[in-house]
Amino acid sequence: MLRFLFRRSAQGALIVWIVATTAFVLLHLAPGDPVRASLDSPLVPESVRAYWVGRLGLDRPLPEQYVRYLAAAARGDLGFSFPHRRGVGAVLADAIPNTLLLMGVALALSFAIGIAVGVFQARRHRSAFDRGIAVGSLVFYSMPDFWLALMMLLVFAYALRLFPVSGMHDAVMYPYLGPWARLADLARHLVLPAVTLTLLGAPAVARYQRAAMLDVGRADFVRTARAKGVGERRIAHRHVLRNALLPVITLLGLALPALLGGSVFVEKIFSWPGMGTLTVNAIATRDYPLLTAALIVASVMMVVGSLVADLLYALADPRVRIT
C-alpha cells in the first residue's frame, strides 16, 4: 500500500514536471516575451521594460531561468499576473472556491442522475424508455458545451427570463440582501450553468453505467444467485449494481480534474468567476504566467484524480490488491 502510494506519487511528480517543462519550453519558443506582451504600449518607456526584464530574470541564461522557474513552482510561487496586478497564486485562490462550488454541484448531479438513469435503462433494456434515453443522451453527448450553454442562455434567460443571464450574484441588489436572500440569489445564478454541465455530464455516466450493468448481468455469479432463488430486486441491488459501480469510479477519477479546472466554456459564457473564465480572459490578455499556472494546476489535478480513482477502486473491489 505504502509502496503503491510512493510509486504513484513519483510517477505523478514526473508527469507534472513534464507539463511544467513543456510550458517553459513553449513560453520561450513563442515569439515575443511576457514583458513585451503585457507592457506593449508606446507610453511605456524602455527603461520600465528593462527594469521588469531584469526583475523577472529574463536576461539570465535559459538553463538558469529554467531552474529558477522550477524552484519557484515547487515552492508554490506561480509568478506575477500583469493584467491582474497580483500574484498568480492570489488570483487562483479567488477563483478556485467558485469553480469548486459550480463543479461540485454539477458533478454530484451528473453522477447521481447518470447512475440512476443507467440502472433504469439496463433494467428495461431494449424498451422504448431505454431507446429514448439512449437517443437523448447521444444528442447531449454530441453537443459542444459552449453551444449548449448559449442555447440555455437564449431560452431560459433571454426568452423565458426565468434565470439571471450571468455572474454569481445580482449586480445591484446583492450588497443589500440578508444572508438567506444572498444564498437564494446565489442558487438562482447557479441553476443555469450547473444544469448545462449536468446535461453534458450525465449522459456519459449513464452510458457507462448501463453498459456495466448489462455486462455484470451476464456474469456467472448472477446466474448462480438466480439459481439459488434470490429475488430479482435483491440481485439487481446486491449483486449487479455493486459490481457495476466499479467502472463508474474510474469515470469519477477522470472527472475530478474538472473540479478545480472548471469548464472553460460554460463558465465564460455564464460569466461565472472561476478558473475557466480566468483561463479565457488570460487568453485575451495574453497573461502567460496565469495560463501556465492553469496548465500546471490541471495536470496536478489529473494526477491526483487518477490516484484517487485507483484507491477508491481498490476500496470498493476487494478483488483488487494494491501493491
Next chain:
Amino acid sequence: MLWAAWLVAGALAVALSGMLARAGRSAARDDPGWRGVVARLHDDRVALLAVRAIIVLGVLALLAPWLAPYSPVGQPDIVALKNLPPSLAHPFGTDFASRDVLSRVLYGARVSLAVAVLAIALAVTLGTAWGATAGYYGGRLDEAMMRLIDAALSVPRILVLIAVLVLWGGVPLPVLVLLLGFTGWFGVSRVVRGQVLALREQEMVLAARALGARDREIIRRHILPNVLSPVIVAATLGIANLIIVEAGLSYLGIGVRPPTPSWGNMIQDGAEMLSSAWWVSFFPGLAVVLTVMAFNLAGDGLRDAAAPHQVDG
C-alpha cells in the same frame, strides 16, 4: 442554376448511398473481412442512417461552392441586410456583416470536416506506427513506449492546445491540423498496441516466421490488416471529437480565424447578440451536433459490426 446544383447533389448522395446498400446486400454476414463488416453494418438501421448522413454531409461540403446561394465572405450591405431573421431569401438568416448564414454553414462544413479528417489521418498514422511497434516487439521497449503514452495522456490536451495557439497567435490552417494530429494519437496507439499484442501470439504469425518472413513483412502483411477495424472505429469516433475540439478553439478565436467560416467561429459571431439574432449561433451549432452525432453513431455501429461476437444491448 442553384436548383440544378442541389438536384445534382441529391442524386450524388442517393447514388453513393445506393452503392453502400448494394455492397451490404450482396456480401455474406459471416465473412471475416471487411465485406462482412459492411454486411453487418447494413443490418444496423441506426448505423446505416448515420453513414448515409455522413455521405450527404460529404457531398454538401464537396459541392459547397455550387450549392451556396451567396458568397460566404461577401458583405452585400452591412446596414440594410444586417442580422436578418431566417426568410426565403436567407433560409438561415444573415449575420452582423450581412453575410448569408446558410452559405457560411455550407462552406464551414468544408473547413470543419477537412480539418478533422486530415488531423485524424495524421493521428491514426502516428498512433498505429507507435502502437504496432510497441506491441510487436514487446518487452522493455513496449514498457518504455507505453509509459510515455501514459504521461502524454495525463497532460490536459485542450489546455496545451490553447496555450500553444495563444502563444503563437493566428496559426495557418495546415499548422492547426498538425497540432490537432500530433496531440491526438495517444489513444489510438493504445488500442493498436493491445490488438497487436494479441495478434502476435497467433499461429499465422508463427507460420509466417517459420517460412522466413521478416519482421517488417509480418507487421505489414499479417498484423496491420487485422488491426484495421479497431483503427477505423477509433478514427470515426475521433473525427466526432475533433470537430468539437476545433469548434471550441475557433469559438475562442484561436482556431480557424475569421473571415474563413468554420462552425466554431460562426457560433462566436452570434454569441455577442444572442438575444437579438439567435440564428447566427443556432444553425452552425446545429450542424456541429448533427455531424458529431452521425460520426458517433457510425463509430458505435462499426464497432458492433467489426466485433459481431461481442453482444451489447
